[in-house]
Each structure stands twice: as C-alpha cells, then as structure tokens.
Amino acid sequence: MFGILGFNAAMGKRKKQVVPSPSKSPPRENLKEIPADVLVNVLSRLPLEDVARCRCVSKHWSSVLRRRDFTQLYLEVSSARPRILFTFVHEGKRIFYSILQDVDPDRDYSNAISPYYQMHFPKGLGSFHDACPSIRAFICNKYRKPMICNPSTRQYISLPISTTKGNQMRPYFGYDPIGKVFKVFCVSDDFVCRVTTLGTEVVTWRRVECLIPHWPLHSEICIDGVLYYLVGCLEDGTRLGYRVVCFDVKLEKLKFVGGVVGSLILYSSFINYHGKLASATKLVKWSHIVYEFPDCWFDFVADTDIKIVGMTSAGEIILSTCSLVEPLYVFYFNVNKNTLTRVEIDFEIVGKKASNSQVSTLINHVENVKLMD
Known part of the structure; x- marks a missing residue:
C-alpha cells in the first residue's frame, strides 16, 4: 500500500485510503493552566495595553492580574x-x-x-x-x-x-x-x-x-x-x-x-x-x-x-x-x-x-x- 491509494485485488479497482483522523483535543477542563507564579512573572513585563487585553483571556488570568503580588511586582518594574x-x-x-x-x-x-x-x-x-x-x-x-x-x-x-x-x-x-x-x-x-x-x-x-x-x-x-x-x-x-x-x-x-x-x-x-x-x-x-x-x-x-x-x-x-x-x-x-x-x-x-x-x-x-x- 503506497501513498493514500490502495488496490483491492478482489474488486480489481482502486479505492481511497481512509486516513485516521487525529484524536480530538481533550476537554478544556483537562488542560493544565499556566502556573500563577509564571503568569505573574511574565505579564509583569507587558505594556499597559497588553495587560488590559490579558484580563479578557480567561477568568483565571483575570484573577491572577488582580492579585496583590502581581500589582506590586508590576509597580516595582515600572518604578525602574x-x-x-x-x-x-x-x-x-x-x-x-x-x-x-x-x-x-x-x-x-x-x-x-x-x-x-x-x-x-x-x-x-x-x-x-x-x-x-x-x-x-x-x-x-x-x-x-x-x-x-x-x-x-x-x-x-x-x-x-x-x-x-x-x-x-x-x-x-x-x-x-x-x-x-x-x-x-x-x-x-x-x-x-x-x-x-x-x-x-x-x-x-x-x-x-x-x-x-x-x-x-x-x-x-x-x-x-x-x-x-x-x-x-x-x-x-x-x-x-x-x-x-x-x-x-x-x-x-x-x-x-x-x-x-x-x-x-x-x-x-x-x-x-x-x-x-x-x-x-x-x-x-x-x-x-x-x-x-x-x-x-x-x-x-x-x-x-x-x-x-x-x-x-x-x-x-x-x-x-x-x-x-x-x-x-x-x-x-x-x-x-x-x-x-x-x-x-x-x-x-x-x-x-x-x-x-x-x-x-x-x-x-x-x-x-x-x-x-
């Protein structure tokens, strides 16, 4: 069997090879969220406009961006x-x-x-x-x-x-x-x-x-x-x-x-x-x-x-x-x-x-x- 075409000896004609479809993505709830401490560290370096957009990504991100440690870290970075x-x-x-x-x-x-x-x-x-x-x-x-x-x-x-x-x-x-x-x-x-x-x-x-x-x-x-x-x-x-x-x-x-x-x-x-x-x-x-x-x-x-x-x-x-x-x-x-x-x-x-x-x-x-x- 070569390529995507196969030969059916009994029927004497070719038929389209069925390619297995990729497995479906797991339900969203099974996906692992980015750890909060990693988010805090990365997002603290973004411009203001991007921080505002990130609040809309998910409830998790919105919650992280309201945390006191993120606010304090962003303020420290900005103070420089x-x-x-x-x-x-x-x-x-x-x-x-x-x-x-x-x-x-x-x-x-x-x-x-x-x-x-x-x-x-x-x-x-x-x-x-x-x-x-x-x-x-x-x-x-x-x-x-x-x-x-x-x-x-x-x-x-x-x-x-x-x-x-x-x-x-x-x-x-x-x-x-x-x-x-x-x-x-x-x-x-x-x-x-x-x-x-x-x-x-x-x-x-x-x-x-x-x-x-x-x-x-x-x-x-x-x-x-x-x-x-x-x-x-x-x-x-x-x-x-x-x-x-x-x-x-x-x-x-x-x-x-x-x-x-x-x-x-x-x-x-x-x-x-x-x-x-x-x-x-x-x-x-x-x-x-x-x-x-x-x-x-x-x-x-x-x-x-x-x-x-x-x-x-x-x-x-x-x-x-x-x-x-x-x-x-x-x-x-x-x-x-x-x-x-x-x-x-x-x-x-x-x-x-x-x-x-x-x-x-x-x-x-x-x-x-x-x-x-």
Whole structure:
C-alpha cells in the first residue's frame, strides 16, 4: 500500500485510503493552566495595553492580574522606568499625556518628542486648574470636590465634599507606606482640617486637630508618609508669616516645621532632595547650597515662564514651561555635571487647539495596574 491509494485485488479497482483522523483535543477542563507564579512573572513585563487585553483571556488570568503580588511586582518594574506626566484642559476635557522621564544619552533631543496619550476625563469633569503630585501612579485634583484617577487603568472616582457650609477647600494627597493606604487631607477656608481614607466602602471625613489657624499655599510634597505643605498664618495676631506644616499620614497629626520663613519661599517649590524636604527657587537654592545654571540656560529660557517641577532619584532637577502658548519644554539640570538638557514636547494638533491651556507637569509618575474597584 503506497501513498493514500490502495488496490483491492478482489474488486480489481482502486479505492481511497481512509486516513485516521487525529484524536480530538481533550476537554478544556483537562488542560493544565499556566502556573500563577509564571503568569505573574511574565505579564509583569507587558505594556499597559497588553495587560488590559490579558484580563479578557480567561477568568483565571483575570484573577491572577488582580492579585496583590502581581500589582506590586508590576509597580516595582515600572518604578525602574518612571515617567513625566502632563495634564491640561482641552474642550472641557482634562487630558493626560506622558513620556519616559530618564534622558537617553544616545538620543538626539534637537527634535520634539511626541508624548504617549494616557487618558481623559469626560467633558465637565476636568475643570480643575492643578493636580497634586503623583503618588504610586494615582493623581488627586486640587478642587473643592476631590477626584482621584489612575491614568494607567483610565479609571477615576469622585469623593464627596468635606464641608457643608459652602466653604472652599484645598485637598492634599498622601500615602501611608506602613498601612499601605492613600488618604486625602484638606484644609477649608474656615481653618478646619479633615482627612479621609481611600478604599473604604463609605467615605467619611474626620476632623484633624489644628492649634494654629492657617490657609494653604501652592507648594506641597509627600515624603515617606509625611505630607509637607506651605501655609500662611498670622503671627502675634497681626503680622503675616509663612510656615511649613507637616501632616503624618498614618497618625493623622499636624505640626509646624521650624519657625517663620521669608517671603522668598513663595517663589519656590518643595522637592525631595535625597529623601529630605528641600525648597528650591529658580536660583536652585536650598539650605546653604547654591547651584548656578550653565551659560546655555539663558539661551534656552530667555524670558519664558518656567516652574521647578522636582528632583529625580538620579539627582537631576526638572523644570518645565507652564503654557501651550509656546512649545512646551522640559529642562533637565544635572547639578553634579552642571549640564542642561532641553526637551521639546509636541502635542501635535491637540496642543495647537489647546494653546491657551495651562499645563501641570508631574514627575516620578509610575504605572500601576491596580483597579479602582
């Protein structure tokens, strides 16, 4: 018998050889699932879009991708490649874009960079003017009704207003690394401080004791579970003074740091200087250390309005322009090498249409796949 044809001697003619069909695949329930630890290790290296698709593969995969160990591993991997987040309002929508934060020494930055689109809020929900610094990928808006969003999952939630008398309030965003919880702390214009914990079924605001009435100003930063922010207050009941307040996120306690500071701090930004609170002005000054910009600084900046955004773990101070009227620039000032790198960000057609928008630039942003259930 050769090939697929055979010869029937009795009948004297050929007939088609019947080829055995392959055995049927075993029922799905008998197939072995990929071990969860292997899935966690492999999927933690995927881009955000692919992680979202993998949630739809099966109930098993969806369950694995919601596990705490996967979320933590993905966050650790992402922390090694932090991003800079840009947000502004266009046609009533709050839009988020991002770029990789670290400068590539082999890349030519004479050409503009097109940022990655992250997400946007529905029209009408993005009217706030600024946002709190990014903490473990989560963002809180500076608005009377706080809104928390995760650009990685494109989810957001709104919190109830903490005041009942129509008072204005300023929210701050903090994280307790011991209890592993986020909290929103706010100060209202009647000098009442309140705090709430995220992740609870019912959002409740708790009053925080404050011995010195104060009103919050623009600078804030959360370092190792302590939220620092700049305030104005009356000294001796008559003289206006500026002080730094720290809020222990875990203990929910307030205290003032040091004494009254000079008005120069109004033109500064709080930054994380190797794990310590620092105040940096456009002269890049804190304590008794002064760093002078290289000569090219004046050629790059001229009369452009810029803002100190913060400091990276690599020791670079990042500054940026604040408006889309002109091209948006990000400046990397390496204080050790005294070098300055300018990167132009091109939002293309959206940037041209939103040319009157103010841009908030947030550094050390990471990607977090934790869903806001």
